[in-house]
Amino acid sequence: RKLYGALTRREVVGGLCILVLCAAFVLETRGHRNLFYATALPVFLLSLPRAGWRDLGGSWIARLGLAYLAYYLLSALWSDGLDWGPLADLLRVTFIVLLFFVTTILLAARDAAFEQRFFLCYALAAGASLVAVYAAAAGGLLDIGWRLTGFGLTSHPVIGATLYGVALLVCAFVLLPQSRGWSQRLLWFGILALCVAFLLLSASRGPLLALAAAVVAGLTLADRRIAIALLCLVLAAGGAALLADLQPVQQILARGQSGHFEIWQQALAAIAERPWFGHGSLVEASFEAKRGASRSPHNLLLANQFYGGLPASLLLGALLALAAWRAFLAARGGRPIYLVLLVFGLAAALFDTRTLVQNLGREWITLWLPLALLAGGELRARPTAASPGAS
Secondary structure, three states: OHHHHOOOHHHHHHHHHHHHHHHHHOOOHHHHHHHHHHHHHHHHHHHHHHOOHHHHHHOHHHHHHHHHHHHHHHHHHHOOOOOHHHHHHHHHHHHHHHHHHHHHHHHHHHOOHHHHHHHHHHHHHHHHHHHHHHHHHHOOOOOOOOOOOOOHHHHOHHHHHHHHHHHHHHHHHHHHHHOOHHHHHHHHHHHHHHHHHHHHHOOOHHHHHHHHHHHHHHHHHOOHHHHHHHHHHHHHHHHHHHHOOOHHHHHHHHOOOOOOHHHHHHHHHHHHHOOOOOOOOOOOOOEEEOOEEEOOOOOHHHHHHHHHHHHHHHHHHHHHHHHHHHHHHHHHOOOOHHHHHHHHHHHHHOOOOOOOOOOOOOHHHHHHHHHHHHHHHHHHOOHHHHOOOOO
């Protein structure tokens, strides 16, 4: 009671939002969703009537994001075999995305410290969970097979590598440059090194390629010393793993030239059947691959066009283009993290995802979060952002 009395409602909602995001490292999909329902959702709903919905109109990123959600929900109406069960599930997911997106925007707009608190907590949660993962693997308590996995959502090696990749970039481009003293530098560097090791041991090619794209963005618009140091660390870790003949790294090289080309070709053929408005967001598509049938085209842009057609692609393209421009301006102003995260998230989504509404796992943090933070920055720059609304 004493702690709650010292906090505003906005700070409580922000803390719960951070808690839900950080819990991705230890809870699987159902547990993560139930945590959202049990803790964050009631407080979100109580806060939204005072949240200042009209302020959202001051951000074009927010407008485009909401228009994208609305159109994607509308596209369910022309899905073949429209059924109330899948439609109810789509409504549920869209509602959660809407709450997350709007609440994060308003928290970032009215509380400039929210973003920094999130980066801090996320990096610490990643570091703590990785220590537990490595301890469990060393003790034989975690059956890792030929590739390392984690707990919760990170038990999927590709999703895990992406989530830990975000923590890696946050440590490199936010926390390390802002650290004071060697103790803090060693802490963030240690977490960064743990994340690099996980990306290599998870044998996930897509997140590694996304990391390379993010480092290139960092070399161009961020502190080049940090980007070069990060690149050297990844290369040194990869070289050491090769010398040690670790199986995950050997598998990366063995599978390096394979990919999702077969699925992409099938997706392009299906897109050609309905290019204008797509097949609808409720269609259960099957794409045959070497490892069996898959529901996903394994590419955000192809999946977006397949389900939503040309309007969905135009909305997503406009949203990402505007966000990239805002992130570029922020990078020139000394805040490269938005651009780095967007490049990383989009590059990762080109290899394994459906859309920004279906089957969400890592997309909360890799794409929706930087979009919301950028929209919050737009609102902070306006005079109306200072008005009381979500206290």
